[in-house]
Amino acid sequence: MTSCNWILLSTAALLASGLFAAAPELREQLSLNGTWPTGGKVPRYDSQNVAFDNKTYERTFTVPAAWAGKRVKLEFQAVNWYCDVYLDNRKIGSHNGAWIPFDFDITDLVQAGKTYTLRLEVRGELLSPTKEDGKILWWIGYNDLDKARAGIVDDVWLRAYGQVHIEDTFVKTSWRNSRIEVEYTIANRSSQRWTGRVVGDAVLETGGATAKTVQTADFSIDPGQRITVSATASWNNALLWWPDQPNLYLLKSRLVSGTNVADRETRRFGFREFWCEGNQFRLNGIRVNIRGDWSCFSQYWGSISDAATLERHYTEMLKTNANMLRWHKHPAPQFAYDMADEMGIMIMAESALYGRPYYNHDQKVKLIDNCLTLIPAWIKGSRNHASVMIWSACNEATFGGLSNIPPEQLKRLGDKIYEYDNTRPVNYDGDASVPGVMVNRHYPEGYEKDPTVKYPNGDMYNDWTSLNHATKPTYLGEILAVRPGTNENGWWIGVWPRGLRHANFAGIAPRVYYAGSRITAAQADLQSKAYAPIALFDIAYDKLGIKPYKDGILPSLDQGATVKRSLVVYNDDYRDESVIVEIELRAGGTSHAKGRTSVALGLGEHKDFDAMFQVPFKGGSTLEVVYRTFKGGVQRFEEVKKFVIKDLGKSGTSSTVVTFGGLQPPPPPPPLNQPPKVSIVSPANGAQYPAPANVNVTATASDPDGSVVKVDLYLNGTFVRTENTAPYEWTLANLAAGSHTLTAKAFDNAGATATASATFTVVDPPEVVGFTLIECGPVGN
Incomplete structure (x- = not known):
């Protein structure tokens, strides 16, 4: 067994069952996808090799009779690069901007039950307005001005409102x-x-x-x-x-x-929250370390024309133990995000500003101004996907040999993204000089270079530690580019990331190819172990680099010697802070020693420790040291490291025990947290106020074994505001007549809560009855 077979069990079951299903229908809708009589297949998800300057798309559609009285919208997920849209030869509008959704309200132009002809006249990237005076002034995503990826590249809908x-x-x-x-x-x-x-x-x-x-x-x-x-x-x-x-x-x-x-x-x-905390990422309160991959839709993985093909690629990616994918160079079709939502693949969603030399002109400010107009539709179109954790505003756009766009201009893109979604961090992939909440670096080793060219020590545990930012998450967005026949990175992607994980980089993303794509099965197996979430690594063995795997050059150990190996265990998981580690020695087909211990390890954390054992008296044999981990009784990792037993002419019986050092026994469980106490001091329960009422609310809160971190106030079940520090006070203005219920909810530093309630009444003032004053004379007159 290998570690990749034990990951994401629920996802594996989902795929085996063929249960992937697209997102539910947004509303009453009619898909206009399919083969159009003019223009052909719509959409062309695999549009890399579709190249043209001008193209016509045309088909008919019938507005459902049941939509009488509804508003009807024609909605496009993406048309590249510019299009004029016609309905029965009447132009209804134009759209400029690739890879983003747009729509037209055609209610006044159609009737329910009738049929209409829809026509699009699409222009390629080399024509106005994308290119003006020889300059590309809008983002276009990936290509080298070869006209590729043009046309209708995502879904088309008719929807009723x-x-x-x-x-x-x-x-x-x-x-x-x-x-x-x-x-x-x-x-x-x-x-x-x-x-x-x-x-x-x-x-x-x-x-x-x-x-x-x-x-x-x-x-x-x-x-x-x-x-x-x-x-x-x-x-x-x-x-x-x-x-x-x-x-x-x-x-x-x-x-x-x-x-x-x-x-x-x-x-x-999906209910989740992802954020930056110090130089780490957090998902739902736990540290999450990104073991990333990146791909461009219908490029690196070949043509992707349907959901079944993408599902196969996603499945292979999960076998590498990657947990995040950056859809690179331009946004992917919506079904790619839908599938990631269901399969549990975290996504970094990137804009179409892919750094290329054709952006390196004197109109960069205008280029960014134009891109800013496309961001709202891009963000709004994808921000409800549970899988999208990070936005990437651009890729390598500051590079001098590419676009050479100033960092302050690129930051404008991030600022605009935050206007439409402030719940996720914004990244600038490869553009480390752009100020932001995280730092992203590309190719510290040099593009398509072995890491030992620039770092001859080959110490993946220490050579790059200076690149890790002290207070912001550092994401190594592209490293170890594999070029078979040119470099050995097909092997290095299975070794170098081990040290980067130990160095506490928040994210790493070599271009991880799965077996049969660009790397061999042996390289893929080594890489999947380097990415294993519950891994157990031999640090000194890792520092040997790729020679034991590529060349079969094994280290030696003296027979009979007692040796100490420095190890590191990882708990990159989402629950359960107890990891069992096990080491077994095998030689000559016989098991000679075994040891097992429990490690208390926080989620997202790793721990160094030592293992001691005696080398069997099997001179000239190969010693296999088997490293395993278990959680909850399930094996999560296994890797075999091979040594040559040096024959010193000795004999004897070696110890059958593997012992461990540097591990403290698990701490006793903490005492049960006591919840906080909260009360509403004002208004008093049962109080009355004349309408319209302004009511001052005061609450007190304390915690017997910790601290109160906040108090939330609710009025009639509706959230009012959070107060993070005492005094906990609120003012409720212009309350209407009726009975009102206040609820104060206190939170302590351990997550426990307590509530207190009070009810008060706002009453209308008493009705003033009119009267008439009659002047009377003296009594008796």
């Missing part, structure tokens, strides 16, 4: 705050003012009851207006999205006014 409808939805989940927030963009295309709310029910995609409901406050929207409204709810028991347990929810949202439903949609999401 209400006259008042949900135009966009952004689902934001926070593990740190135990909260879900949903931002809805609402458009009113009716002729009437509309008042109502949005209600969203989250249910597991696998089925079951509603797990959480979010609801906006009532709002009004005038004809022609577009507004953004938010719904927030606490959620401390959501099933989290993890790479090995990719739980997904469906948010079923409806736009309601009284009992009338104006619009409905369904979005898929």
